[in-house]
Amino acid sequence: GENVEQHPSTLSVQEGDSAVIKCTYSDSASNYFPWYKQELGKRPQLIIDIRSNVGEKKDQRIAVTLNKTAKHFSLHITETQPEDSAVYFCAARDNQGGKLIFGQGTELSVKP
Amino acid sequence: KAGVTQTPRYLIKTRGQQVTLSCSPISGHRSVSWYQQTPGQGLQFLFEYFSETQRNKGNFPGRFSGRQFSNSRSEMNVSTLELGDSALYLCASSLGPGGPTGANVLTFGAGSRLTVL
Numbered sequence: 703g704e705n706v707e708q709h710p711s712t713l714s715v716q717e718g719d720s721a722v723i724k725c726t727y728s729d730s731a732s733n734y735f736p737w738y739k740q741e742l743g744k745r746p747q748l749i750i751d752i753r754s755n756v757g758e759k760k761d762q763r764i765a766v767t768l769n770k771t772a773k774h775f776s777l778h779i780t781e782t783q784p785e786d787s788a789v790y791f792c793a794a795r796d797n798q799g800g801k802l803i804f805g806q807g808t809e810l811s812v813k814p
Numbered sequence: 815k816a817g818v819t820q821t822p823r824y825l826i827k828t829r830g831q832q833v834t835l836s837c838s839p840i841s842g843h844r845s846v847s848w849y850q851q852t853p854g855q856g857l858q859f860l861f862e863y864f865s866e867t868q869r870n871k872g873n874f875p876g877r878f879s880g881r882q883f884s885n886s887r888s889e890m891n892v893s894t895l896e897l898g899d900s901a902l903y904l905c906a907s908s909l910g911p912g913g914p915t916g917a918n919v920l921t922f923g924a925g926s927r928l929t930v931l
Contacts, residue, residue: 708856734918736919736920738922744924745904745922745923745924745925746857746904746922747922748919748920748921751919791856791857793857795918800870801847801859801862801869801870801872802847802859802918802920803859804849804856804857804859805856806854806855806856807856807857
């Protein structure tokens with residue numbers, strides 16, 4: 703079955719710097735890759751997603767890139783702000799509408 | 815539009831007991847997925863239901879079970895509770911497989927925090 707590895711597990715950056723979180727997946731049939739943000743004590747919320755027919759997607763300060771050949775995808779946050787501090791999860795799902803498998807999460811800390 | 819509602823939000827049980835958690839999806843959503851969240855383990859997939867049928871199942875023992883009703887509401891049950899079952903149980907709903915782009919986007923509930931003593 704699908705397995706998703708996420709790195710790093712913790713990431714600390716200064717406000718204004720960029721942050722990059724990387725994930726790899728095992729199932730080449732996977733074609734949907736969302737990213738969720740979970741603030742302390744709150745539920746995970748979708749921040750951006752990408753499908754396998756697209757290599758990159760941007761939404762203001764966040765972007766996701768996908769390399770299907772290497773089976774990895776990354777989240778890029780530019781001009782980080784303290785409110786970006788949270789746990790970020792990547793996930794992968796196959797094109798048969800299979801289960802959504804999550805990575806282990808990255809705890810991002812943005813220091814003012 | 816109401817979000818995903820989970821009840822109860824908090825509960826404390828002792829080893830050996832059983833527990834039932836409930837999830838009401840967003841109106842119109844027919845798919846419900848359950849995840850277990852523990853520190854350091856991330857979000858572990860339990861099962862997914864669509865149209866009252868279990869579509870997918872994770873690698874959890876048979877003590878974990880679930881079901882979905884005709885109104886798409888779902889319940890999960892854990893029998894013979896163990897200390898290691900202490901976790902936040904998250905439910906997420908989506909429109910369901912197939913359909914237009916975005917049909918599979920999961921929206922999470924606030925979770926049910928289970929403590930086993």
